[in-house]
Structure formats: C-alpha cells, structure tokens
Amino acid sequence: MKITYLAHSCFLVETSKARLIIDPFLTGNPLAPVKAADVKVDYILCSHGHEDHTGDALGISKRCDAPIIANYEIAEYFGAQGAKTHGMNPGGAHQFPFGRVKFTIAHHSSSVNAGLNPVYLGNPCGLIIQADGKTIYHAGDTALFLDMQLIGRLSLDLAMVPIGDNFTMGIEDAAAALDLLRPKVAVPMHYNTWPVIAVDAELFVEAAARTDHTVQVLKPGESLNL
Numbered sequence: 427m428k429i430t431y432l433a434h435s436c437f438l439v440e441t442s443k444a445r446l447i448i449d450p451f452l453t454g455n456p457l458a459p460v461k462a463a464d465v466k467v468d469y470i471l472c473s474h475g476h477e478d479h480t481g482d483a484l485g486i487s488k489r490c491d492a493p494i495i496a497n498y499e500i501a502e503y504f505g506a507q508g509a510k511t512h513g514m515n516p517g518g519a520h521q522f523p524f525g526r527v528k529f530t531i532a533h534h535s536s537s538v539n540a541g542l543n544p545v546y547l548g549n550p551c552g553l554i555i556q557a558d559g560k561t562i563y564h565a566g567d568t569a570l571f572l573d574m575q576l577i578g579r580l581s582l583d584l585a586m587v588p589i590g591d592n593f594t595m596g597i598e599d600a601a602a603a604l605d606l607l608r609p610k611v612a613v614p615m616h617y618n619t620w621p622v623i624a625v626d627a628e629l630f631v632e633a634a635a636r637t638d639h640t641v642q643v644l645k646p647g648e649s650l651n652l
C-alpha cells in the first residue's frame with residue numbers, strides 16, 4: 427500500500443486493487459502539490475462535510491466516475507448533485523472491492539456553506555481502511571477522545587492525525603492520541619495550510635518520541651510505503 431500526502435488532510439492511497447483519495451481539497455489549497463484535474467482515482471472518501479475535506483469531491487467523482495464514500499448526509503448531498511455515493515455512519519463497516527472501510531466517531535462539526543445558511547452534513551467521522559493486509563486510520567478533524575483506545579486495538583500500521591490546533595487536536599493532544607492508537611507510524615496532517623493552524627511538525631516528532639512513538643512527516647507530494 428502506497429500513501430501519498432497531498433497536503434492538509436488529503437491523502438492518495440494506492441492499494442493493489444484501487445486508488446483512493448481521502449478528503450480531497452486541492453483547489454484553493456496553497457500547499458496542494460497536484461491539481462484536482464490531474465487526480466485519477468477509483469473512490470473518494472470524506473471524513474466530514476467541511477470544504478477543506480470535500481471541496482474537490484464532487485468534481486473528481488464526476489470526472490473519474492468514482493463513488494464518494496462518506497457519512498449518510500454527505501452521501502445524500504453529493505448524490506443529489508449527480509455523484510455516485512455510498513453512505514455510511516460511525517460503527518459501520520463495508521467491504522468494498524479494494525478492502526474494508528469502517529467509520530469511527532470524531533469530535534468536531536460537519537457542514538458546508540457556513541454563514542447565514544449553513545447546511546449541516548451529519549456527524550464528523552474518522553476512517554479505518556483495511557486493504558492488502560494493512561490497517562490504516564485517518565482521524566479526520568477531531569479532538570482527542572478516549573475511545574481512540576478502541577481503535578488502537580486494531581494494530582494500526584498507520585495513523586494520520588491532525589496537529590494544527592485551533593480546529594482540531596494540537597501537538598500535545600495528538601501526541602497523547604498516539605498513546606491510545608499505538609500505530610506503527612503516525613503522519614501529521616491538518617497543519618500549516620493557513621496561519622491559524624501553523625505549527626512546527628518537528629515538535630510533534632519530538633513529543634511523540636518522548637513516549638516512544640514513531641512519526642514520519644511527509645511534505646506535500648511525498649509518499650510512504652506500508
């Protein structure tokens with residue numbers, strides 16, 4: 427399994443059977459290493475409704491004829507706009523041709539068009555993907571929560587965790603999350619895209635190392651193989 431960081435919380439996951447993109451936000455992302463128009467995928471997964479996680483979902487879905495896998499409300503929202511979708515919700519898993527996807531809880535919010543008339547799009551989620559004998563967890567946007575220890579029972583090969591603070595866990599809580607998740611390796615996400623979530627990822631590496639956790643910082647466009 428090959429994981430490529432596409433900045434913010436967006437990752438390309440290449441399994442032996444399919445190419446997946448998680449939380450596509452390339453258009454308007456100052457750090458994005460690729461253009462949405464150049465992405466070729468078989469599936470799109472969205473953790474929650476915010477535009478910095480779904481901004482390119484509809485466009486990529488239609489161009490690639492790729493289903494959007496997301497919570498029920500997001501699936502209905504994009505389904506009504508002509509996308510193929512597969513709706514799920516926390517605690518639910520489904521076997522797809524490439525592997526198994528399970529939705530987890532996350533502590534955050536989930537909407538689009540924030541302002542006078544926000545559209546609320548269900549509950550925010552995290553994602554567990556099992557494929558090619560590997561188990562990976564994308565935490566979405568979330569606060570630290572103790573139930574992460576349940577996710578940690580899965581012997582995670584990789585955890586993608588937000589560290590940017592303000593909207594999500596900051597470095598201190600993300601390091602504490604690793605005590606619960608105990609992944610073989612963690613990759614930080616949701617930081618440095620804008621000044622309000624600017625942090626030094628090396629401080630996360632150091633905080634995690636103090637409790638014997640391995641962190642790999644990926645620059646936008648960089649990959650790791652599991």
Ligand code: NI
Binds near residue numbers: 479534
């Ligand atoms: Ni969010």
Ligand code: MN
Binds near residue numbers: 476478479567593616
């Ligand atoms: Mn976000």
